[in-house]
Structures are given as C-alpha cells and as structure tokens.
Amino acid sequence: MQNLQEGERALTAAVAAAGRTRLWSHPELxxxxFVDAAGSVRLGTSDRNWAALVPLVEATATGHGRLWSGERFVETAIGDRLAYRGHETVEDGGRERTTIRLADSVTGLAADVVLETCRGAGFLRARVRLVNEGGTPLRLESVTTLTLGGIAGADDGLGGLTLHWADNDWLAECRWRRTAFRDQVVPLSRSVHGHEGRGCFERCSQGSWSTGRHLPMGALTDRDGRAWLWQIESSAGWRFETGEREGAAYVALFGPDDAHHQWHQTLAPGEEFHTVPAALVRTEAGGLDAAFGELTDYRRDIRREHPDHRTLPVIYNDYMNTLMGDPTTRKLLPLIEAAGAAGAEVFVIDAGWYDDDAQGWWDAVGAWEPARGRFPGGIQEVLDAIRGHGMTPGLWLEPEVVGVRSPLARTLPPEAFFRRGGIRVTEHGxxxxxxxxxAARAHLDSVVDRLAGEWGVGYLKLDYNINIGPGTENGPESPGSGLLGHHRAHLDWMASVLDRHPGLVLENCGSGGLRMDYAQLTVAQLQSTSDQQDLLRYPPIAAAAATAVTPEQAAVWAYPQPGHTLDEIAFTLAGALLGRVHLSGFLDRMNDDQFALVRSALRLYKDIRPEIAGARPFWPLGLPGWDDAWIAQGLRGRHSTFVTVWRRGxxxxxxxxxxxxxxRGARLQPSVLHPTASDSTAEWDATEAKLTVFLPRPDTAVLLRLR
Known part of the structure; x- marks a missing residue:
C-alpha cells in the first residue's frame, strides 16, 4: 500500500492566499x-459558480438547524461552518481512497469524508465518519453521505435537465418515472426575492421495507446524453433530494433522518457515527444506458465474492403459481423429478415446510422445525430426493420474525425483540x-447451522414480509437509530453465515422486491424481483430489474403451466433468460411439447449464462412503462448482444x-434463440443501427442474439 498524503501546509498557505484550491479530482467523472479561503469544501465539476456548489457535508443537530428554513436539508448551520483541516489519498492496487477531514469549531463535530473509486472507473462511493470532539453531547438529526452541486444541462441551464426516479411497490417493482426537472423544481425569480425556494424534489423510504415505496436511486440527464445517477446503500432509512441553487441543480444523499425516519443519534464526547454508503455515476454520453452500465460494474465491484455470481445455476422454487406454501412429500416428489429432468440445478422448498399448526403457520413461525404431518418419512427423504436428481436442496426462511403464538415469543428475552415505548412491537401477527x-443471533445461528450444516441445505431464500415501522428503542435510542443498528447487525449476521458455510447461497427477498438495496446485495447472492403472478404483468418488472440489481443477481419467476399454450410458456420463460431463472409450475403435468419447450429454454440459458455474468444492461425502447405494449431489454456481453422483446396485447x-x-456499421445476422420453434423474425440495418423485430401474434416474446 502506498500512502500519498498531500502537503497540507502548502495547501493551507494557498487557501490563505484568498483563492480556491482543488483538493481532489476524479478524471473519469x-x-x-475545492476548498475556499474560509475552509469550505465543495464538490462539483467546476468552481466557476461557487455559490451553486453545496458544502461537502450538511448536518443538522438539535440547536443547530438550517440557515434557510424549509423542506431542504442543505444550507445547514453546521455544514456552513465545517472547515477544511487536511486530506490524504491512499492507493492499494487499482483502488483509491481519499479522506477529506473537516471540523466545526462551534460544536466540536469532526467529519471525515471518504471518497472511494477504482483507477479508470466511472463511479464514486462515499461515506462520512462523524466524531464529537467537543466537550458536551451533540444530538444529530440529519447528515449527508454525499452532496454534489453545479449540475446544469447542455445549455448551462436547468431547462434541458430531465429528472428520473423509480416507484416501487408489491407486485409493481422498478417503475421508472421521468419528467422535466423544471416540472418539479419551478423557476421562482430568485433575483427578485434574494433567496432560493424552500422546497425540493425528494424521495425517501418509510419503515423497514427499504424499497417499499421507491428504489433508493435517482438520476438527472441532459439533452446531450450526459447523466448523473446515484444510489443509497441502506436497508434502514434513506432519502435523497434535488433542487435549485444559484441557477444550477444540486443533489444531496442521506441515510435516515429525524424528520422522515424518527432517527437521531446523540454523540457523547469522543463517540462517533458512520453514515450509510452512497454511490454516484456520471457519464458524458450515452444517457441512462451508459450510466446504468457503469453502476452495474460498480455493484459487481463492491459485493462479496461468491461462486454463484459466475455459475448462475437454474433454480426451481415450488411456490409461485404452484404449491403456494403447501408443500408435502407427496406433492414435492413428482415436482422434484420433473424439475431435475427439465434441467434445474437447485430445488427450493418454499414457505410451509415447518407448518404443523392447526391454526396456521403465519403467526406461529420461529422455531423452523420440519412439519411431521407434511413429511411422514421426514424432510430428509425429500432433501435426499432433490440430491438424487442432481440438484442442490434449498429452503425458505424468514429469519427476522417470530410469530406471536410461537414459544420463542415467550422464551427469548424481551430485549431480543423490537420495542417502542417499552412495549414489544407487533405487526401482522x-x-x-x-x-x-x-440471544436473537444465537437462535438464528443454531437454525442456519442445523439447516446448512446437519441437513446439507445449500440455498436459503431469506424472506421479509412485514414493515415493522420506524424501528426499535433500545434504552434512550431513537427508533430510526435502532433500525439502523439492527440492519447493520443483520448484514453482519449474513456475512458470518457465509463465513461458516462458504458454499451456501443466500437469496434476498422482501415480499418480492421490497428490500432491494445494495446494502443487502453486497452480501446476498440473489434478489427476488417480484411476487407478481400474472405473466402478462411481469415483463416491465423483468425488463427494469437490471436498473436495481446486476443481471446475474436478478431472480425472475418463470412459471409455465400445463394449462398454458406454447406461446404463454415461451412468454413466461423469456423474461428470466437474461437474469436468473426462478422456474416454477407443475412441470410434472405437462405434455411432451410443453416440457420440451421448457427444457430447450433451460439448455439455451446454460449456453448464454457465462456472458450474463459480465454483461451490461441497456433498453433500446427506453425504460418500460407499466402498460407499454412493446418492451425491450438487452445485455451487451463480451462477444454478443442479447435482446428480449415482448409484445403485450x-x-x-x-x-x-x-x-x-x-x-452501428456492424455486419451481422440476428438469430432467434428463444423460442426455438418461432415465427418471429428480425431484420438488421447496419447503417442506421436499426433492428426491426416482427412478432405476428399478441402476448408473445422473443430472445435474439446479435454477434
């Protein structure tokens, strides 16, 4: 490791000369x-419009609020006072980490801003360490992880900027929206009033489903194809805002705060707090497609290494449109045989395998023991059958909850549960x-060590089906602080599970995609994208999933049924072939033609999956609308370009x-990969870079390769 600490005394002298000095640069972005003569540090593309830039850290604390009151959480008193006191850059191989140190002389709050990137990369990751170096406690109420100002369109104004964000809901994930920036942040004649507006455009989480309302992401683009794309990496609270400042746009990225998440953090003298990480991508051309490509590379760089990211095994799961939480030995054995014959490599027994309660399992879960009534010969009989057909056995688990009727609700200590006001929190039973x-961690460790160790389970689907609200109060802490503390402990627990069982695969599921964030996905190998059961409603989710998660982590349901036509079977399979196949359906009841179509799709997937693991996503028709008739999503691999096209209605x-x-200019012949017996065709115009796809019938789909 090479330490490249700057000459801070020379820099301080330059600052004292009343100019502005560049502290740090990221050429690709x-x-x-920059730091000015007063010691204020700000981040932007240029310092020409210094007033448009935002202090590098904005923070509020009780007694230290904002300089201009409103809905914004920038222009804060602490942020205005935080002054430069040094920085250093450390390189390790191709990685670069710069720490910029700031301090507030009034409160004694010190802020170390850590900016991380890789040499030649188009992304920046940020986090902030706050330390109370003063003599009295300080009650923090908000703090930024990253701020960026001076964003303008191609004409150096705001009229050409487009704002993008993604709504997210159960069964309706990854719904990207776009509007002119000026439709949300209207001009207010600042020159007349002497102030910016009091509002901003903001999106935030609510409760413990980090993506129950929106994805923790947003973007700005301009007419020339430049893009600014960001994500916040938190399974607890998060928020971003963007607005106008001195004729330019700014972006501020936050973890939890008091106003939106009931979060405050009291720092006694000497105590510290670390913000949640956030990432920024900026591209000069190519718009959102180019930016999402860079973000995909970044996501691959920060996640935990695991063989699953390279092998991409085909997963069969018995739940969706099939057993729906009612597994038994009798029902599972024919599905196991059929799934193995079709080409599945993992077989997951989903919810219900522990259900032996006459009143139902929902509010009785927690012990995670097999139901004797469901498995008369024991669950090992079924797990052995899965292995006997060449597949890895998997189980569904909802580790963070204990049903109100479970014995564990009485035997675990009260402090092992979420509480508010001294009362144990209850949600949906x-x-x-x-x-x-x-005690909570020891309980889950014993469960996982039994399943993965004693039983030989190689795949765990970790679900999360309640929104517990703002969090938990452990003593004097705020609910939002308790939620963040649990969230960090949960990530540490998952990492420790993988340390003990390195071959185990963890799927992250939150009622589908309601906890689809890159705090979870730096540790978990896969992400459930939806619980959507309507095959005609899934395409916009499947096509947009790669905005939220790398393609090789995006688990998409494919649930062909014996009652489907061949077109319907091909349609539901097509959505999963550029991500991770989560196969379901009563394969054992299909006729020969139906089953052959499933087998051919899985053979194809195994042929192309080596390219998926390193490919970048793109959207030839733009990000899909919920009711779009035509939807297209592609992957640019090292040797081939793949495009899936859906026609609905x-x-x-x-x-x-x-x-x-x-x-453009490439001589190639498009080939139809799926379905193999297809009357769909495609024509390529190399000069215009136009691909014309013909789907003669409604509710059909096709996967093409161009190489």
Missing part, C-alpha cells in the same frame, strides 16, 4: 473537490428480532424498431 441481541402493428447505436 469530471468531478473535483409477528414480532421482530433485534439481531444486536446475543393488441399492439399497434406487428413489428417494433429498436436502435442499437453500439452496433
């Missing part, structure tokens, strides 16, 4: 950190474990024209 408590016409600028 075109970003720079469940209590919530606090994994900071050793009585679309206007039987063809769709896609633009693929990265292949």
């Amino acid at each position: 075109g970003l720079h950190a 469940r209590h919530h474990l606090d994994l900071r408590h050793p 009585p679309a206007d016409g039987t063809s769709c024209e896609l633009t693929l600028p990265h292949l």
Whole structure:
C-alpha cells in the first residue's frame, strides 16, 4: 500500500492566499473537490459558480438547524461552518481512497469524508465518519453521505435537465418515472426575492421495507446524453433530494433522518457515527444506458465474492403459481423429478415446510422445525430426493420474525425483540428480532447451522414480509437509530453465515422486491424481483430489474403451466433468460411439447449464462412503462448482444424498431434463440443501427442474439 498524503501546509498557505484550491479530482467523472479561503469544501465539476456548489457535508443537530428554513436539508448551520483541516489519498492496487477531514469549531463535530473509486472507473462511493470532539453531547438529526452541486444541462441551464426516479411497490417493482426537472423544481425569480425556494424534489423510504415505496436511486440527464445517477446503500432509512441553487441543480444523499425516519443519534464526547454508503455515476454520453452500465460494474465491484455470481445455476422454487406454501412429500416428489429432468440445478422448498399448526403457520413461525404431518418419512427423504436428481436442496426462511403464538415469543428475552415505548412491537401477527441481541443471533445461528450444516441445505431464500415501522428503542435510542443498528447487525449476521458455510447461497427477498438495496446485495447472492403472478404483468418488472440489481443477481419467476399454450410458456420463460431463472409450475403435468419447450429454454440459458455474468444492461425502447405494449431489454456481453422483446396485447402493428447505436456499421445476422420453434423474425440495418423485430401474434416474446 502506498500512502500519498498531500502537503497540507502548502495547501493551507494557498487557501490563505484568498483563492480556491482543488483538493481532489476524479478524471473519469469530471468531478473535483475545492476548498475556499474560509475552509469550505465543495464538490462539483467546476468552481466557476461557487455559490451553486453545496458544502461537502450538511448536518443538522438539535440547536443547530438550517440557515434557510424549509423542506431542504442543505444550507445547514453546521455544514456552513465545517472547515477544511487536511486530506490524504491512499492507493492499494487499482483502488483509491481519499479522506477529506473537516471540523466545526462551534460544536466540536469532526467529519471525515471518504471518497472511494477504482483507477479508470466511472463511479464514486462515499461515506462520512462523524466524531464529537467537543466537550458536551451533540444530538444529530440529519447528515449527508454525499452532496454534489453545479449540475446544469447542455445549455448551462436547468431547462434541458430531465429528472428520473423509480416507484416501487408489491407486485409493481422498478417503475421508472421521468419528467422535466423544471416540472418539479419551478423557476421562482430568485433575483427578485434574494433567496432560493424552500422546497425540493425528494424521495425517501418509510419503515423497514427499504424499497417499499421507491428504489433508493435517482438520476438527472441532459439533452446531450450526459447523466448523473446515484444510489443509497441502506436497508434502514434513506432519502435523497434535488433542487435549485444559484441557477444550477444540486443533489444531496442521506441515510435516515429525524424528520422522515424518527432517527437521531446523540454523540457523547469522543463517540462517533458512520453514515450509510452512497454511490454516484456520471457519464458524458450515452444517457441512462451508459450510466446504468457503469453502476452495474460498480455493484459487481463492491459485493462479496461468491461462486454463484459466475455459475448462475437454474433454480426451481415450488411456490409461485404452484404449491403456494403447501408443500408435502407427496406433492414435492413428482415436482422434484420433473424439475431435475427439465434441467434445474437447485430445488427450493418454499414457505410451509415447518407448518404443523392447526391454526396456521403465519403467526406461529420461529422455531423452523420440519412439519411431521407434511413429511411422514421426514424432510430428509425429500432433501435426499432433490440430491438424487442432481440438484442442490434449498429452503425458505424468514429469519427476522417470530410469530406471536410461537414459544420463542415467550422464551427469548424481551430485549431480543423490537420495542417502542417499552412495549414489544407487533405487526401482522409477528414480532421482530433485534439481531444486536446475543440471544436473537444465537437462535438464528443454531437454525442456519442445523439447516446448512446437519441437513446439507445449500440455498436459503431469506424472506421479509412485514414493515415493522420506524424501528426499535433500545434504552434512550431513537427508533430510526435502532433500525439502523439492527440492519447493520443483520448484514453482519449474513456475512458470518457465509463465513461458516462458504458454499451456501443466500437469496434476498422482501415480499418480492421490497428490500432491494445494495446494502443487502453486497452480501446476498440473489434478489427476488417480484411476487407478481400474472405473466402478462411481469415483463416491465423483468425488463427494469437490471436498473436495481446486476443481471446475474436478478431472480425472475418463470412459471409455465400445463394449462398454458406454447406461446404463454415461451412468454413466461423469456423474461428470466437474461437474469436468473426462478422456474416454477407443475412441470410434472405437462405434455411432451410443453416440457420440451421448457427444457430447450433451460439448455439455451446454460449456453448464454457465462456472458450474463459480465454483461451490461441497456433498453433500446427506453425504460418500460407499466402498460407499454412493446418492451425491450438487452445485455451487451463480451462477444454478443442479447435482446428480449415482448409484445403485450393488441399492439399497434406487428413489428417494433429498436436502435442499437453500439452496433452501428456492424455486419451481422440476428438469430432467434428463444423460442426455438418461432415465427418471429428480425431484420438488421447496419447503417442506421436499426433492428426491426416482427412478432405476428399478441402476448408473445422473443430472445435474439446479435454477434
């Protein structure tokens, strides 16, 4: 490791000369950190419009609020006072980490801003360490992880900027929206009033489903194809805001705060707090597609290494549109045989395998013991059958909850559960474990070590089906602080599970995609994208999933049924072939033609999956709308470009024209990969970089390869 600490005394002298000095630069992003003569440090592409830039850290504390009151959490008193006191850059291989140190002389609050990147990369990751160096406690109420100002369109104004964000809901995940920036942040004649507005455009989480309302992401683009794309990496609270400042746009990224998440953190003298990480991507051309490509590379860089990211095994899960939480030996054995014959490599027994309660399992879960009535010969008989057909056995688990009727609700200590006002929290018949408590963690460790160790289970689907609200109060802490503490303990627990069982695969599920964030996904190998059961409603989710998660982590349901036509079977399979196949359906009841179609799709997937693991996503028709008739999503691999096209309903016409600028001038012949017996065709115009796809019938889909 090489320490590249800057000459701070020379820099301090330069600052004292009343100019502004560049502290740090990221050439690929075109970003720079500047410090002025007063010691204020700000991040932007240029310091020409210094007033448009935002202090590098904005924070509020009780007694230290904002300089201009409103809905914004920038222009804070502490942020205005935080002054430069040094910085250093450390390189380790291709990685670079710069720490910029700031301090507030009034409160004694010190802030170390850590900016991380890789040499040649188009992303920046940030986090902030706060330390109370003063003599009295300080009650923090909000703090930024990253701020960026001076964003303008191609005309150096705001009229050409477009704002993007993603709504997210159960069964309706990854719904990207776009609008002109000026539709949300209207001009207010600042020159007349002498102030910016009091509002901003903001999105935030609510409760413990981090993506129950929106994805923790947003973007700004301009007419020339430049893009600023960001994500916040938190399974607890998060918020971002963007607004106008001195004729330019700014972005501020936060973890939890008091106003939105009931979070405050009291720092006694000497105590510290670390913000949640956040990442920023900036591209000069290519718009959102290019930015999502860079973000995909970044996500691959920060996650825990695991063989699953390279092998991409086909997963069969008995739940969706099939057993729906009612597994038994009798029902499972024919499905296991059929799944193995079709080409599945993992077989997951989903919810219900522990259900031996006459009143139902929902509010009685917690012990995670097999139901004797469901498995007369023992669950090992079924697990052995899975292995006997060449597949890895998997089980569903909801580790963070204990049903109100479970014996564990009485035997675990009260401090092992979420509480508010001294009362144990109950939601939808469940209590919530606090994994900071050793009894809660020991309980889950014993469960997982039994399943993965004694039983030989190689795959765990970790579900999360309640929103427990703002969090838990352990003593004097705020609910939001308790939720963040549990969230960090939960990530540490998952990592420790993988340390003990390195071959185990963990799927992250939150009622589908309601906890789809890159705090979870730096540890978990897969992400459930939805619980959507309507095959015609899944395409916009499947197509947009790669905005939220890398393709090789995006688990998409494919649930062909014996009652489906061949077109319907091909349609539901198509959505999973550029991500992770989560196969379901009564395969054992299919006729020969139906089963052959499933087998051919899985054979194809195994042929192309080596390219998926390193490919970048793109959207030739733009990000899909919920009711779009034509939807297209592609992957740019090292050797091939893949494109899936869906036609839903009585679309206007039987063809769709896609633009693929990265292949302009290339002589190639599009080939239909799926379905193999297809009357769909495609024509390529190399000069115009146009791919015309013909789907003669409604509610059909096709996967094409261009190489």
